[in-house]
Amino acid sequence: MFVAWFEEAARLVHRDRERLTRLDAAIGDADHGTNLDRGLTEVHKALTEWPPESPVQVLTSAGTALIRRVGGASGPLYGSVFRQMGKVLESPVTLAGFSAAFEEGVVAVERLGKAAPGDKTMVDALAPASRALALAVRDGVGVREAFEQAARAAAEGAEATIPMQARKGRASYLGERSIGHEDPGAASAALFMAALATVAP
């Protein structure tokens, strides 16, 4: 499932790369779509050239490829989410285990980027997704429904960045002029979660 997750994320980012770059052109440096598209192509290459033997290896290998190959801020940020998940994920993988690992991944990216919810970053999509997963585990819902809830929470989180004023990254230099635009990092994070819901077993 993890390989399929990255393949689907790559497909969605490739499909939406112009939208992501357009969002980034409004408040950033207009490279988010291209960078992430290239990064996920490198992830695909890495997963094909060295077929991973476990879910943990998929996450670690994908995270490393993103860190090494993206070139923009989204590489180290997404890379640290997946590498941290790979570090703490226990096998066999359960929904509860996945949810706990995802939560730690989000903490890792918050720490690396020194970003908190409300700063108009990918955290504004990832943190609600993480909370939705934790609630789904608590309520004992199935995997597919849990991932769908996480995807919905991420999409809503991304949309909620539109009225926010950016406090991190290049967009923060724009001050109030960053208001009214969806954060490209939150938008791509929502795509990652949408991909997860699509490949759910």
Place this chain on the structure above:
Amino acid sequence: MVGLVLVSHSAGLAAEAVALAKGIAGAQVPVAAAGGTEDGGLGTSVDLVEEAVRAVDQGDGVVLIPDLGSSVLTARLLEEDGRIVVADVPFVEGAIAAAVAAGADAPLADVLASAEESRTFRKL
């Protein structure tokens, strides 16, 4: 001697900042540039930063001085407690302060402290 790596989005900016720091602090100070992506674009390459760290690492520690954004994030991923540290400082002023301190054989903590002092230097 403590090594320095100047990490910038731009290869040209990193290279010129290295030239300036060495010009002021002395050519013997190990300062290396890690600028731009591997294909020469604007951005950060982990490989270039790691290569630069190896080039300046004499065993006394290395200070990474990033400009902003992905340079900072990439530098932070490479931190090793007490051996490779990231300086949260203005790029040019911090690089020169650190290079001068490193050139005077200051230990890692002092080189970092000198760089950090540049944050509050007033020009006028």
